[in-house]
Amino acid sequence: MLSSKNSALESKDNEIFEVEESIAIQSELIKTMATMVNSKAYVNERNQMGCWKQANYHVEQNNKIVDEELSDWESKFFEVDMDDLHELFMAANYLEIESLLNGVAKRVADIIKACMNVEVIRQTFGINNDFAAQQEEEIRKLNSWNHI
Amino acid sequence: MGIFPDEVILQILARLPVKPLFKTKTVCKLWYRLVSDKYFIKLYNEVSAKNPMVLIETSGSPESRSSLVCVDNLRGVSEVSLDFLKDRVKVRASCNGLLCCSSIPDKGVYYVCNPMTRDFKLLPRCRERPVTRFYPDGEATLVGLACDVSKNKFNVVLAGYHRTFGHRPDGTFICLIFDSDSNKWKKFVSHRDDHFTHMNKNQVVFVNGALHWLTGSCSYILALDLDYDVWRKISLPDEVSYGTGNRVYLLDSDGCLSLIQISDAWMNIWVMKDYEKEVWYMVDRVSLRCIRGLVPGIFPIAQTGECIFLATHKQVLVYHQKSRVWKEMYSVKNSASLPLWFSAYAFRSTIFPSD
Numbered sequence: 001m002l003s004s005k006n007s008a009l010e011s012k013d014n015e016i017f018e019v020e021e022s023i024a025i026q027s028e029l030i031k032t033m034a035t036m037v038n039s040k041a042y043v044n045e046r047n048q049m050g051c052w053k054q055a056n057y058h059v060e061q062n063n064k065i066v067d068e069e070l071s072d073w074e075s076k077f078f079e080v081d082m083d084d085l086h087e088l089f090m091a092a093n094y095l096e097i098e099s100l101l102n103g104v105a106k107r108v109a110d111i112i113k114a115c116m117n118v119e120v121i122r123q124t125f126g127i128n129n130d131f132a133a134q135q136e137e138e139i140r141k142l143n144s145w146n147h148i
Numbered sequence: 149m150g151i152f153p154d155e156v157i158l159q160i161l162a163r164l165p166v167k168p169l170f171k172t173k174t175v176c177k178l179w180y181r182l183v184s185d186k187y188f189i190k191l192y193n194e195v196s197a198k199n200p201m202v203l204i205e206t207s208g209s210p211e212s213r214s215s216l217v218c219v220d221n222l223r224g225v226s227e228v229s230l231d232f233l234k235d236r237v238k239v240r241a242s243c244n245g246l247l248c249c250s251s252i253p254d255k256g257v258y259y260v261c262n263p264m265t266r267d268f269k270l271l272p273r274c275r276e277r278p279v280t281r282f283y284p285d286g287e288a289t290l291v292g293l294a295c296d297v298s299k300n301k302f303n304v305v306l307a308g309y310h311r312t313f314g315h316r317p318d319g320t321f322i323c324l325i326f327d328s329d330s331n332k333w334k335k336f337v338s339h340r341d342d343h344f345t346h347m348n349k350n351q352v353v354f355v356n357g358a359l360h361w362l363t364g365s366c367s368y369i370l371a372l373d374l375d376y377d378v379w380r381k382i383s384l385p386d387e388v389s390y391g392t393g394n395r396v397y398l399l400d401s402d403g404c405l406s407l408i409q410i411s412d413a414w415m416n417i418w419v420m421k422d423y424e425k426e427v428w429y430m431v432d433r434v435s436l437r438c439i440r441g442l443v444p445g446i447f448p449i450a451q452t453g454e455c456i457f458l459a460t461h462k463q464v465l466v467y468h469q470k471s472r473v474w475k476e477m478y479s480v481k482n483s484a485s486l487p488l489w490f491s492a493y494a495f496r497s498t499i500f501p502s503d
Binding site for chain 2: 086089093101105106108109112113115117118121122125127128129130131136139140
C-alpha cells in the first residue's frame with residue numbers, strides 16, 4: 001500500500017478514498033497499520049473526510065502553525081455542532097492524530113469557558129446532575145476560591 | 149450527544165484556566181472525581197508547562213499595589229490580585245506556579261502563594277537574628293523559591309552577607325533554607341565574594357534540584373544544591389564569558405538552564421542540555437534587526453523551546469522561534485512608571501492536590 005504515493009483507506013460505511021501518503025502518516029494508527037492488508041477505520045465517511053482535510057492543512061503549512069494557536073481556518077473548521085465535535089474527537093482519538101485532538105480539546109474547553117454557570121455546562125453537554133442539593137452546596141463552599 | 153470517554157474529558161478540562169476549572173467540579177459526580185484525581189493534576193500541569201506567562205508588578209497607586217499584570221501566551225493580558233494575602237507585599241521569586249512574596253510593612257515576613265488558586269502559606273518567622281543582620285540593608289541579597297511539583301513541596305532560600313553586631317561585614321555568607329515538609333528553617337554558613345545585579349537577583353532558576361543565580365561578573369553561575377546544602381559554580385560557555393559588549397541573562401528553558409546573550413544585533417540562546425557534564429549548546433541565533441530601536445532596553449523574562457518573552461520599559465514582546473515572528477503582547481501608556489522589566493517574572497499556571 002505504501003509503495004505508491006497514495007494510500008487507499010476504507011471507511012465504516014464502505015467508502016474507499018485515496019489519501020496522499022504524507023498526509024496519511026499524520027495518523028499514528030495508519031502508520032502502524034501500514035503493513036496490514038485491511039485497514040478499516042471505524043469512523044463514518046463525513047468525519048473521516050474532515051480529519052484528512054485538517055491533516056492536509058497541517059502538512060501544507062509545513063507545521064509552521066504554533067501548536068497552541070488556532071488559525072482562522074481551524075477556528076472555522078471547529079465551528080460545528082456538538083455531535084460533529086464528538087465524532088471528530090472519536091475519530092482523532094482512534095486515528096491518533098495529535099494536532100486534531102489538540103484542536104478539538106481546545107475548542108470544547110473554550111465552549112465550557114463561555115458557559116455562564118454550571119447549569120449551562122450541563123445543558124450543553126447533556127449531563128444529568130447526580131449530586132444531592134446538599135452535596136453540591138458543600139463542594140461549592142469548600143472550593144469557592146481555594147485550592148483544588 | 150454521546151458521552152465523551154473519560155480520557156477525552158480529561159484532555160478538555162486540562163485546557164481550562166483555573167477559575168472555570170473550579171466550576172466544573174460541581175457539574176456531576178464523574179467530573180468531580182476526574183478533576184480531583186492525581187493523574188488529572190499531573191496532566192494539567194504538563195499542559196500548562198507548555199504555556200509560558202509573565203507576571204509584572206506594576207508601580208501604580210497604592211490601591212493597585214496588590215495587583216499584578218499577567219501576560220499569557222494563549223489568553224492575552226489579565227489582572228491577578230494578591231489581595232487574599234491581606235498584606236502589602238513585594239514579589240521576590242517565582243517558580244513553577246508559586247510566588248514567594250515579602251511583606252512591605254513587616255520585614256522578615258514571607259508568604260508563598262499560588263496566585264491562580266489563591267492558596268497561600270505564611271512562613272513561620274525565622275528565629276535567627278541574621279534575618280535583620282543581612283548586609284547592607286537588612287534585606288537578604290538572594291531570595292530563591294524552589295517548587296518541586298512532583299513531590300508537592302517547596303523550599304525558600306534567603307541568603308546574604310552578614311554583619312555581626314558591632315562589627316564590619318567579613319564575607320560571611322549566611323544561607324537560610326525553609327522546607328515545606330518539615331515547616332522549619334535551617335541555616336548554614338559559608339564564605340563568598342560574589343555580587344549580583346538587579347536582574348541576577350530577580351532571575352533565579354530551579355532545575356535539577358538546585359537553585360541557580362548568574363553572578364554580576366558573568367564569570368559563572370552560582371548554584372545551591374538543596375539536597376546537600378552546598379554552593380557550587382557552573383561555568384558559562386567560553387563565547388559568553390569572553391564576549392565583550394554583551395548582556396547575559398539566566399532563564400529556564402523547558403526544565404534546563406538557559407543563557408540569553410544580547411548584543412546590538414543578535415540574541416544568542418544557549419541551553420545546558422547535559423546538566424551532568426555541564427555542556428552548553430547554542431540552540432538559536434536570532435536577528436534583532438526588526439526591533440533594532442528597542443534593543444538597548446530589552447530584557448528576556450521567560451521562555452520555552454518554542455517562544456521567548458522579553459520586556460522593555462513599556463512593552464512585553466514575544467518571539468516565536470518556528471515562525472520567526474515578533475509580536476507585541478502588552479504595552480503601557482503611562483511613562484512615569486517603573487520599567488516593566490524591573491519587576492517581571494516568568495510564570496506558569498499550576499495546581500496542587502489538596503492535602
